Amino acid sequence: MTAFPTLAECRRRDDLDPLRALRALFDLPAGVTYLDGNSLGALPRAAPARLAAAVTAEWGQGLIRSWNSAGWFDLPQRVGDKIGRLVGAGAGEVVAVDGTSINLYKVLHAALDIAAADAPAQRRVVSERSNFPTDLYIAEGLCRARGLTLQLVDADELPGALDDGVAVLLLTHVNYRTGAMHDMAALTRAAHARGTLVIWDLAHSAGAVPVDLRGADADFAVGCGYKYLNGGPGAPAFVWVHPRHADRFWQPLSGWWGHAAPFAFMPDYRPAAGIARYQCGTQPILSLTALDVGVDTVLAADALGGMAALRRKSLALTDLFIAGVRARLAGHGFEIVTPEPHAQRGSQVSIARAEGAYAIVQALIARGVIGDFRAGVPADGARPAVPDILRFGFTPLYLGHADVWHAVDALAQVMTTGEWRDARFAQRQEVT
Ligand SMILES: Cc1ncc(COP(=O)(O)O)c(C=O)c1O
Structure with missing residues (x-):
């Protein structure tokens, strides 16, 4: 079994994380582990005030002049x-x-x-x-x-x-x-x-x-x-x-x-x-x-090592998630479809499952762990079917090791309790 660290160890890694302060740049809801920044990034804390100023000062007061004076x-x-x-x-x-x-x-x-x-x-x-x-x-x-x-x-x-x-x-x-x-x-x-x-x-x-x-x-x-x-x-x-x-x-x-x-x-x-x-x-x-x-x-992140530092952390988080899926979800029918070698991996981990992928994502969201679902493609004669996947994005700016631990734990609970089989999680919404 692949080693998956304890929550305490994940917290220790977060304490040592040189990028940790960047999380404060975002306004993330309490109780949510957000693993969908690959679909819609989180709200920067500075955005509401900056937008309010653009509306009230630049548009409201500057009017048409703002094309020049505000650098529009x-x-x-x-x-x-x-x-x-x-x-x-x-x-x-x-x-x-x-x-x-x-x-x-x-x-x-x-x-x-x-x-x-x-x-x-x-x-x-x-x-x-x-x-x-x-x-x-x-x-x-x-x-x-x-x-x-x-x-x-x-x-x-x-x-x-x-x-x-x-x-x-x-x-x-x-x-x-x-x-x-x-x-x-x-x-x-x-x-x-x-x-x-x-x-x-x-x-x-x-x-x-x-x-x-x-x-x-x-x-x-x-x-x-x-x-x-x-x-x-x-x-x-x-x-x-x-x-x-x-x-x-x-x-x-x-x-x-x-x-x-x-x-x-x-x-x-x-x-x-x-x-x-x-x-x-x-x-x-x-x-x-x-x-x-x-x-x-x-x-x-430039002041803290820039993209190279973000990449190091992103790989640490995706490695951790992969280890967690291996250690805590063996036997639940998941297949990790994201490549293992770092040079071939972006900042997300996708896991395929023949049955229930959509409902499992919904059950996770109900537990406050937000990822998403991407439908598979049916076999077309010459080619085998592409499986449904659960997709998890790891944005190193605002995620830490403890978030990954909680996500793996929530997935393990969704599977061991079987709660994903509840009919309400099968209701397909327009955006998946
Ligand atoms: C690779 C890629 N290209 C393009 C898009 C979307 O394009 P648009 O912003 O025009 O909807 C996506 C959206 O997820 C994407 O993943």
Whole structure:
């Protein structure tokens, strides 16, 4: 049996945790162990006052003047620069704007324009079958519109799929379902060797694991603001384009905010230089303000070791959870689907179960341990079914070892009492 420490030992580890003070940056409800920051980050304690000031002072008193006086107009770039520091982008290379799906549309469209110009015979887009569906739907739509082929493969088939016919490789760095993490540098290198451009979706990476876009020589990236960046529900997303590509083509949503001189009100479109052209129209300033506060919570770790320290703690927490599942839930039908090797693991742990996964998550939530459920995919003849999973995100900014201990303990109790079989836990809600 794998050793799982006592609660006292977990508390001792929390006492020694150099990042411990960061938890005070968040307003978490009492009695809740929050393991869903990979879906919606927790509320930063500074957000309500900052938003109140944005509403009452900037909007209420400043009115239209605040576009200049409160710096509303360049907020997408300023927040983008902060996010850029977390993902290995240079200054002026990231904008916080629109949503992840929309940004994905822009960068895939631009990448396909570049590929059509540089390598017109390369007419496939390759992605992973288990990629987040919005990525696949956007790619499917663009491939249909442009007469290209979308090829979906399993992760272990990726090296074989990267032949001379691939225009774009579109991958999510950390898999939303399993928490498996790709080797960004190695895959980007393999794709580039075939003249293939690479787009990385960093939804489950930004603020969660160290990312080095420039170091990996990636081409494009997008990511979410509402997960590990703690930007609030529906927060703006971000987009990065390597400077070697940024000015080559228009992005397809050529709105006025991406114009070189929006307030010249010219009838013709002239794209701004660099990443600024990846904006489209007027941005949600209140949401960007909340995102700014959220990103600051991650940057607050800089003084304590930054992303490297966050990563060390994240791995300690996911290791602990895995050990707890092994030690206390053996015989209950769970399979850990998140990879064991650290280099292949994001900041979440997913466990599969053939029966009752949804109800077990609901029973855990009733005990104050919040994770989530992701439905499996039925077998399709050639391929076996993908199982239902229970998904647990570990945000090292606000979670400690004792939280992990309590989560494992609650799961053990849900299973040993059989309380998850209560009919009320089987009622499927719209958002799972
Ligand atoms: C990998 C990935 N991409 C994109 C999204 C969501 O995109 P959007 O913010 O446009 O809904 C998610 C949401 O969970 C995701 O996991």
